[in-house]
Amino acid sequence: MKAAVIVFPGSNCDRDMAVAFEQAGFDVEMVWHKDTALPSGIDMVGVPGGFSFGDYLRCGAIAANAPIVRDVKAFADKGGYVLGVCNGFQVLTETGLLPGALLRNSELKYICRTVGLKVEGDSIFTSAYQTGEEIALPIAHHDGNYHADDATLDLLEGEGRVAFRYTDNPNGSARDMAGILSANRRVLGMMPHPERASEAAHGNEDGARLFANLTSALTTA
Amino acid sequence: MKVRVHVMLKQGVLDPQGEAVRHALGALGFEGVSSVRQGKVIELDLADGTSEATIGEMCEKLLANTVIESYRVEQL
Numbered sequence: 001m002k003a004a005v006i007v008f009p010g011s012n013c014d015r016d017m018a019v020a021f022e023q024a025g026f027d028v029e030m031v032w033h034k035d036t037a038l039p040s041g042i043d044m045v046g047v048p049g050g051f052s053f054g055d056y057l058r059c060g061a062i063a064a065n066a067p068i069v070r071d072v073k074a075f076a077d078k079g080g081y082v083l084g085v086c087n088g089f090q091v092l093t094e095t096g097l098l099p100g101a102l103l104r105n106s107e108l109k110y111i112c113r114t115v116g117l118k119v120e121g122d123s124i125f126t127s128a129y130q131t132g133e134e135i136a137l138p139i140a141h142h143d144g145n146y147h148a149d150d151a152t153l154d155l156l157e158g159e160g161r162v163a164f165r166y167t168d169n170p171n172g173s174a175r176d177m178a179g180i181l182s183a184n185r186r187v188l189g190m191m192p193h194p195e196r197a198s199e200a201a202h203g204n205e206d207g208a209r210l211f212a213n214l215t216s217a218l219t220t221a
Numbered sequence: 222m223k224v225r226v227h228v229m230l231k232q233g234v235l236d237p238q239g240e241a242v243r244h245a246l247g248a249l250g251f252e253g254v255s256s257v258r259q260g261k262v263i264e265l266d267l268a269d270g271t272s273e274a275t276i277g278e279m280c281e282k283l284l285a286n287t288v289i290e291s292y293r294v295e296q297l
Binding site: 093094099101103105106147148 | 230235282288
């Protein structure tokens with residue numbers, strides 16, 4: 001199994017994400033934003049957190065137009081699996097792979113702390129959790145206030161595409177949504193950082209399970 | 222040719238920065254400020270004859286996120 005982690009100028013969770021994928025049994029290739037094609041044989045693409053292009057214009061907006069992202073989009077359109085965390089989630093909404101957008105936190109503050117989440121949507125990313133299970137993951141963002149129109153929010157809920165909800169909404173996100181899935185459930189975008197809670201030394205391993213089942217799930221998929 | 226693109230959050234999209242500015246104006250003693258909306262102004266220096274359609278495409282593809290923002294192009 002091979003995973004690609006995209007690296008933009010300003011990415012700062014790329015290596016953490018690579019380690020989390022490696023621990024879950026993936027061979028990982030770091031892929032520079034100026035590359036025009038993903039390496040061959042990629043099973044999973046990770047779009048990491050950070051401040052791509054300094055968050056200029058809008059978070060994720062410049063990265064969403066980077067050369068490699070065109071191929072990530074093509075990969076997803078062909079049914080490829082993509083995980084976007086934090087800034088990666090912002091990039092995925094900017095590309096249109098996921099609906100909605102991330103606005104400035106309602107309290108205008110950068111928030112860096114561990115928050116409670118309820119696991120909901122059915123996907124390979126959430127398959128190691130029980131539906132309805134409460135877990136804790138760190139968040140670290142200034143623009144994590146998920147916004148979409150009511151019709152889109154209804155659609156996400158109706159199709160079971162809300163992967164995670166905040167148990168105590170920290171940023172004003174619509175209907176407490178912390179992570180959402182694409183229509184085919186193969187693209188997940190989430191503001192919390194599972195890769196920062198994926199080994200004993202982190203003091204929390206709730207995030208490790210998001211990665212743990214991926215290789216076996218992909219083998220049988 | 223020069224154009225100025227005004228990008229604003231759409232009506233109905235919460236603008237926490239505008240709200241913070243409104244509160245700050247109130248704290249300074251300015252009365253009657255019922256609403257503040259904050260946006261962006263982007264000035265473009267373009268080749269003469271750049272079509273409106275092309276400028277519109279620039280706005281749609283990059284300058285504004287039309288999920289949350291509206292834009293207006295002003296010819297200078």
